[in-house]
Amino acid sequence: MIFSSKLIEDAVQEFSKLPGIGRRTALRMVLQLLRMEENEVDEFTGALSRMRHHVKFCKTCHNVSDTDVCVICVNPGRNRNQICVVENIRDVIAIESTQQYSGLYHVLGGILSPLDGIGPEHLNIATLHDRVKTNATEELIMALSPNIEGDTTVYYIARQMQDLKVQITTIARGIAFGGELEYADEMTLARSIAKRLPVENYVAIHNKS
């Protein structure tokens, strides 16, 4: 692309650095900003700048937070006996958005992946052990990706917690609600047959949702 304005070119260049944004899309974004009022663009850049400079990571659960300890960890209404272990903050947002979970979280900051050189020392596992031990947590709900790395991480963490009296569970896996049986992968289908539920149970869950 050839631009007649360096200001436009620089802005397009910066937008192209974001994931999934090619130069055409970047140009569309820049031209949209150009159509917006100056104070609206100031609000836009201001919000991004404030976010990057002031957002913190919760000292307890490693979730993003505006304060040293996040609003979930300080909320007295949350069930302190349960900790849901997730890979990243996107997963916290996804689970919070269901409004069905009232316990605490622990963000690992990744998943064990020897091929990518990610070992236990790169993840927030030691702080998880400390938390469970200090607070005598009753249940760790492992909500990790349903793949080999996720399963390996669940297995590793379960072993690390052996000295503690904490129950370890994982989120249910199976055919998604509204999913087509024939399009499910073999692993999911095999698991959902192996872990089948009695029909009374199924009806109860089904009516709840």
Place this chain on the structure above:
Amino acid sequence: MIFSSKLIEDAVQEFSKLPGIGRRTALRMVLQLLRMEENEVDEFTGALSRMRHHVKFCKTCHNVSDTDVCVICVNPGRNRNQICVVENIRDVIAIESTQQYSGLYHVLGGILSPLDGIGPEHLNIATLHDRVKTNATEELIMALSPNIEGDTTVYYIARQMQDLKVQITTIARGIAFGGELEYADEMTLARSIAKRLPVENYVAIHNKS
């Protein structure tokens, strides 16, 4: 979506204002900015802010510019006898990027569209007439969208220029290079048959590209 950080929420909210950016995509962008170094994010927001506050519109051709008159209009190497009339600045970038056109431009800032309430008074047509008259421009190349509004605009401008000795041409329309005949719309196919070229000419154009 439920966020545990107002800073993240505000940033996602701002990103969602851009065209084609839903909340999930906005979150992905924000988390990418969070992974970037603080000074990189400052460069990002700085470039967007500078662009919005300092970009100008060329007094001659209405294209975006860093100066009062754009680099194309002041370039002595450009052919001042030709003016290519386009709808918006995206079209200037597209034509410049072909590196095949060496004349000047005139950005209309839209296209005649009675249904959307866009009349001649909303477009940069009066300044085009002044330019052609003052500079005794030889050719106006109409590079507008190939649809009813584009054709109407071409016709309107041609009438406005009747008192001037300027030749008015439009860009060629037909089956796109590499396009499949069977997928072309009827209008394009009909036109490309009506405006067929002798084979010698076709070979010459074909070899040139």
